[in-house]
Amino acid sequence: MLRRILAVIAGMISGSIGVWLMERLGHALYPFPSGLRPDDIEGFRAYVENLPFMGKFIVILGYALGALLAGFISTKVANNGKPTSAIICGVIFTFFTIYNMVMLPTPFWFWVLGIAVWGLVLAGYKLALNNKQV
Template sequence: MLRRILAVIAGIIVGSIGIWLIERVGHSLYPLPAGLKPTDMEGFKTYVENLPFMGKFIVILGYALGALLSGFVATKVANNNKPTAAIICGIIFMFFTIYNMVVLPTPAWFWVLGIAVWGLVLAGYKLALNTNKA
């Protein structure tokens, strides 16, 4: 039981790092406005609303990488060949994604991809199983 809990925690940490890395790339391509403070939610909403398609799509790419990494790491740490830890990671991330989409102005396509992309935790799970066979 402890190993499965640690698997979910490890999956969440590694998945979060993957998302953060891709979002850093996005912020370097589409920098935040000068003087925007981290606590200025209205300013950040305006930034997101005016972000071009590619700026928003980079966030989806970050979610995709996070999902793959999360599913892979959770499966490896759980070491029980079951998708449970990967699925739990995907569900947790999906709730955070939905929260972000409710709080920030996001278009319909972002909602569809933002939810669907978390199914990639199962691809990470399968990848982890395949590396066990090698």
């Protein structure tokens, strides 16, 4: 039981790092406006609303990377061959994604991809199983 809990925690941490890395790339390409404070939610909403397509799509790519990492790492740590840990990570990340999309102005396509991409935890799970057999 403890191993499965640790698997979900490890999956969430690795998935978060994947998302963070891609978002850092996005912020390097599309920097925040000067003077934007971390507590300025309205300023951040305006930034997201005016972000070009590629700036938003990089976030989706981050979600994809995060999903693959979370599925892979949680499956490796759980070491039981079951997708349960990966699915739990995907569900938790999906809820966080929905919360972000409710709080920020995101287009319809972002909603569709932002939710669907977390299914890639199962691809990460499959990759972890394939590596186990090698």
